[in-house]
Amino acid sequence: MQVTRHHSERGYWEMAFSPPHSRLGALVDAYIGYDERDTAFTRRHELPGLNAVMIVNLGDPITIVDTTGFVVPVGSGCGFAAGLSDAYAVSESGGCQRGIQVMFTPQGARRFFGLSMSELTNRVFLLPDLLGPAAAARLIESLQAANDWQTCFARLDAIIAARVAAREAVDLAGIRNAGWALRQIAHHNGGISIADLAEEMGCSRKHLAALFREHVGLSPGTVAGLLRFRHALDLFDTAPAKWTDIALAAGYYDQAHFNRDFRRLTGRTPGDYLSSRLQGQIGLPVG
Template sequence: MQVIRHNSERGQWEMAFAPPHPRLAGLVDTYIAYDERNTAFTRRHELPGLNAVMIVNLGDPITIVDTAGFVIPVGTGCGFAAGLSDAYAISESGGSQRGLQVMFTPQGARRFFRLPMQDLTNRVFLLSDLLGPAAALRLIEGLQAANDWETCFAWLDAAIAAHVASREAVDLAGIRNAGWALRQIAGRHGDVSIAALAGEVGCSRKHLAVLFREHVGLSPGTVAGLLRFRHALELIDEAQIDAVPAKWTDVALAAGYYDQAHFNRDFRRLTGCTPGDYLAARLQGQVGLPVG
């Protein structure tokens, strides 16, 4: 388990990151626990990526505005989940919050929630609506009873494994094919011919798009664009670690954008700000981007 603690004029927070149990490989990428107190920021842009998320709020009430524009109040002891999105969402708090976050792979979310991933795209839903009130309550009460983050992570391991095992198998062949194609796109940072990829899967480009809607939630082309964006963020982070000012044209070309104008348009759409504003706002350990 990796723990990051921060204490400054911008607030105090603790973030804990842990991998899932090996039996959940391919279903869950990581767990995140967070405890924030008196932060100077109350609004964040939650940036899009290739994980579906499930969050249980163990602290003060928060509000989520999903990518589609729906407002979802999340009270203490409530949970919610979101599929993949093609732009940022917004989270709002009173300056303090505490909870657990599961970073599902799209295939893991498909099996856990047993919904076509396109039904979750750009949306946020309460766990009681997705899992049913009884199942959501059991999951949340187990986390509320835990005394530390490690116990919370162990409970999530057990609860997710049991929930997946208790349900009939969905289209496992479709999940495997979509997952393989997704890994190919990810391994190339989105720099891939979708037509060629469909040929590698052994299907038409149209059928690959159907597979992705069902088991990922976004089209292969949109996924490739998100991977290009996430690669740009990695390059920016690496430049900051090396104390080298990011050169936006170099970042854009290295990440696979046509030019800096293409990069700037994509960056603003996906983050809600310019690359320079992103650099000024980002904070250590924060999953979202503080904006207000």
């Protein structure tokens, strides 16, 4: 487990990051515990990526506005989950929040929730609506009773493993095929021909799109676009350069193409992003 802490005029926050137990490696990329206090911002854009998320709110009430504009109030001791999205969502707090976040792989979310990933795309749902009231209450109460981040993460390991084991009727072959295709797109940072990928898998582009709709939630082309965007951010973090050069290196046609994608995915310009981003955090404060 890695723990980072930040204290400045922008507020105090502690972030704890941990991988799951090795048996869950294909289902969960990471657990994140967070504790924010007296932050100078109360609203942020949550940037899209290739993880479905489940969050249990252990602190003050917050509000989530999903990509479709649907508003979801999340009280203390409540939880919610969201599938993949093709644009940013919005989170709002009173300047303080605390909770636990599970970063599911698409195949992990597919197996844990037992739903087509298309049903979760661009949406946020409260946990009782996804898991049932009793299962959601047990999960939340277990995390509320934990005394530290490590205990929370260990309890999540057990809860996720048990629920997935009870749902083995899910289309495992389809999940594996979608996971393999997703890894190929990720390996090329989105710079791969979807037609070539379908041919390598021995299927049509239409079949591949249906596979992604069921087990990922976004089309292969949209996934490639998200990976290209994330690659551009990684390039800037590792070797800062002009945005024009980074855009071309990441596979964008030109600066205008990059700027359109950037504003759609973050709600901000590249310059605004650089001046606003937070140390050790994922979201982008906007107010």
